[in-house]
Amino acid sequence: MTTALTEGQAGAANWAFFPLHPLIVKAVSDLTRIHVLGIAYLFGNVFLLGALVYLYKYISQSFSATAARYTIIMMAFSPVNVYFTSFYTESLFLFLSSATIYYVTQRRWILAGVLGSLLGATRNTGFLIGLIFIAVFVFNRDWEREDSKLRNFLFSLSLLPLGLFSYMIFLHYRTGDFLAFYHTQKAGWGWTQNKSPLWIVDSLRWLLHGEIFGPMSTKALHMVLIVACFACLYFLLKKRYIELIVLLPITLFTLNSTFFAYRYFLGLYPIYLMFALLGEKRKWLFRMFLACEVAIMPLAVYLWMTGFGPT
Numbered sequence: 001m002t003t004a005l006t007e008g009q010a011g012a013a014n015w016a017f018f019p020l021h022p023l024i025v026k027a028v029s030d031l032t033r034i035h036v037l038g039i040a041y042l043f044g045n046v047f048l049l050g051a052l053v054y055l056y057k058y059i060s061q062s063f064s065a066t067a068a069r070y071t072i073i074m075m076a077f078s079p080v081n082v083y084f085t086s087f088y089t090e091s092l093f094l095f096l097s098s099a100t101i102y103y104v105t106q107r108r109w110i111l112a113g114v115l116g117s118l119l120g121a122t123r124n125t126g127f128l129i130g131l132i133f134i135a136v137f138v139f140n141r142d143w144e145r146e147d148s149k150l151r152n153f154l155f156s157l158s159l160l161p162l163g164l165f166s167y168m169i170f171l172h173y174r175t176g177d178f179l180a181f182y183h184t185q186k187a188g189w190g191w192t193q194n195k196s197p198l199w200i201v202d203s204l205r206w207l208l209h210g211e212i213f214g215p216m217s218t219k220a221l222h223m224v225l226i227v228a229c230f231a232c233l234y235f236l237l238k239k240r241y242i243e244l245i246v247l248l249p250i251t252l253f254t255l256n257s258t259f260f261a262y263r264y265f266l267g268l269y270p271i272y273l274m275f276a277l278l279g280e281k282r283k284w285l286f287r288m289f290l291a292c293e294v295a296i297m298p299l300a301v302y303l304w305m306t307g308f309g310p311t
Helices: 020-032 036-062 065-076 090-105 109-120 126-139 150-159 162-175 180-189 199-209 216-237 241-255 270-279 283-305
Strands: none
Touching: 020 036, 020 090, 036 065, 036 090, 065 270, 065 283, 090 109, 090 126, 090 241, 109 126, 109 150, 109 162, 126 150, 126 162, 126 241, 162 180, 216 241, 216 270, 241 270, 270 283
């Protein structure tokens, strides 16, 4: 039995892409005879719309209707929405995560568990949503509720790893390596770990003293990462643990890696929610955020279409 990728398999970078999104697109394309790219663009918009609906329902019940409205407006006009409407997993990941969070807060554990398992088949970090299940159950002392259904909660947790484990079993069958999605990134893409524990300080120094016309992708990643770190601190101070749990893992992974692209942050609604909460009682601040998004959008789309934008 082999335990590592062969030299030929190591270059098969497609093992790093989790299967749910391409499987959905390919299946619908085969059924409708519509080109796969047309289905991908259509479903990207459909998933984005569904995600905005679930986010509005969740945020309006957990914060306020104004915060919910501001959040989805900023997400809808985000200058990087090209990723939500293209052949990327961002829309599906955001849809599944927002729907899962909503049903967790409604204590519909089984449905949330099924959606969470699909999230694990969409991206390798998807199974981490289990932390939200545990946080909601523990911090709200659900075991003391008269209608508590502990068995449903535990069963929902057992469902979460199924998406990831299923893909790992498939990879082992095809390559002999359960972790081929990880190893192919190192072997095929030169994935490396960032050894500096002060990466956030390095990012600030680079932004302040780096070349003005440095790579757009590098500048974008550094800026989004800094915003994400401040967002984590903001929700920690506000004791909003669901938002903190959603945002913290990908932020920590990016702090310790030079591989992650900044588009991985796009499906993380807490960044938009933070700006919405800050602008909730300061409408001029919300309008300024929105105006900046609208102003940057044409440039961001142009850079992406011409191959100079971040990946």
